[in-house]
Amino acid sequence: xxxxxxxxxxxxxxxxxxxxxxxxxxxxxxxxxxxxxxxxxxxxxxxxxxxxxxxxxxxxxxxxxxxxxxxxxxxxxxxxxxxxxxxxxxxxxxxxxxxxxxxxxxxxxxxxxxxxxxxxxxxxxxxxxxxxxxxxxxxxxxxx
Amino acid sequence: xxxxxxxxxxxxxxxxxxxxxxxxxxxxxxxxxxxxxxxxxxxxxxxxxxxxxxxxxxxxxxxxxxxxxxxxxxxxxxxxxxxxxxxxxxxxxxxxxxxxxxxxxxxxxxxxxxxxxxxxxxxxxxxxxxxxxxxxxxxxxxxxxxxx
Numbered sequence: 001x002x003x004x005x006x007x008x009x010x011x012x013x014x015x016x017x018x019x020x021x022x023x024x025x026x027x028x029x030x031x032x033x034x035x036x037x038x039x040x041x042x043x044x045x046x047x048x049x050x051x052x053x054x055x056x057x058x059x060x061x062x063x064x065x066x067x068x069x070x071x072x073x074x075x076x077x078x079x080x081x082x083x084x085x086x087x088x089x090x091x092x093x094x095x096x097x098x099x100x101x102x103x104x105x106x107x108x109x110x111x112x113x114x115x116x117x118x119x120x121x122x123x124x125x126x127x128x129x130x131x132x133x134x135x136x137x138x139x140x141x142x143x144x
Numbered sequence: 145x146x147x148x149x150x151x152x153x154x155x156x157x158x159x160x161x162x163x164x165x166x167x168x169x170x171x172x173x174x175x176x177x178x179x180x181x182x183x184x185x186x187x188x189x190x191x192x193x194x195x196x197x198x199x200x201x202x203x204x205x206x207x208x209x210x211x212x213x214x215x216x217x218x219x220x221x222x223x224x225x226x227x228x229x230x231x232x233x234x235x236x237x238x239x240x241x242x243x244x245x246x247x248x249x250x251x252x253x254x255x256x257x258x259x260x261x262x263x264x265x266x267x268x269x270x271x272x273x274x275x276x277x278x279x280x281x282x283x284x285x286x287x288x289x290x291x292x
Contacts (some may be wrong), residue, residue: 018160019156019160022163022167023163030170033173046249046253047253050257051180052181053179054179054181056179102183104181109248109249110250112245112249113205113244113247113248113249114246115249117243117245117277118277118278120277121279124280130183130184132182132183133181133184134181135180135253137180138257
């Protein structure tokens with residue numbers, strides 16, 4: 001005996017929870033949102049296993065692989081400086097106005113050390129109290 | 145004849161569209177930039193005790209990632225084994241990292257990182273790691289007579 005289906009199932013995709021998921025994604029992006037003040041410089045960072053969190057709004061001195069030095073006080077977008085000696089006046093200004101503010105050195109891993117050394121020396125001469133050497137996370141694979 | 149009232153409702157059909165646009169904005173503008181690194185506190189002037197270099201462990205980095213530790217060439221992963229007995233005798237033993245001007249910067253970070261991992265690897269914290277700049281070494285050489 002044939003049984004006839006009396007009701008038909010309507011095909012639809014439930015979209016009621018989509019707004020909830022999207023809001024959760026927005027909350028994630030809002031919380032992790034971080035404006036990069038030093039987007040201009042293309043730097044391949046050296047890798048390290050030990051890493052400390054750099055304070056937000058720390059001043060940045062970046063040196064890319066073409067040895068172009070850029071500075072940022074952590075608030076404004078970085079700008080290129082002509083010589084390493086300009087870092088001294090920049091750092092001295094930071095120390096004078098915001099003592100204790102750390103300065104992050106963001107240097108390309110393949111740079112000759114003398115370039116980084118010169119910049120670090122300027123920072124030391126300006127009496128910067130804490131210097132960070134920015135690194136990427138070293139993994140077991142990258143260690144091999 | 146009674147008029148049929150419209151159902152009171154808030155139109156939510158476009159919320160998903162608006163929020164997707166917000167997501168796209170945040171995805172495009174967000175940057176997951178590196179925000180971690182190795183920190184080193186610069187000694188204050190008052191603390192500037194002269195390091196007795198004959199007692200310090202000297203880590204000299206040459207171009208190509210050659211590590212000369214106390215005038216002996218050794219791989220970096222042997223550095224902590226080498227300094228462990230010295231640190232057990234003197235926990236304040238200074239370690240000086242010197243990098244050749246032409247050596248790549250990454251090798252300095254490697255050496256510094258290796259020493260910072262001492263608590264995990266050998267159970268001793270190295271309290272005194274020094275990375276003098278070229279100018280500082282020249283000053284020390286001038287005042288102490290060719291130490292480096």
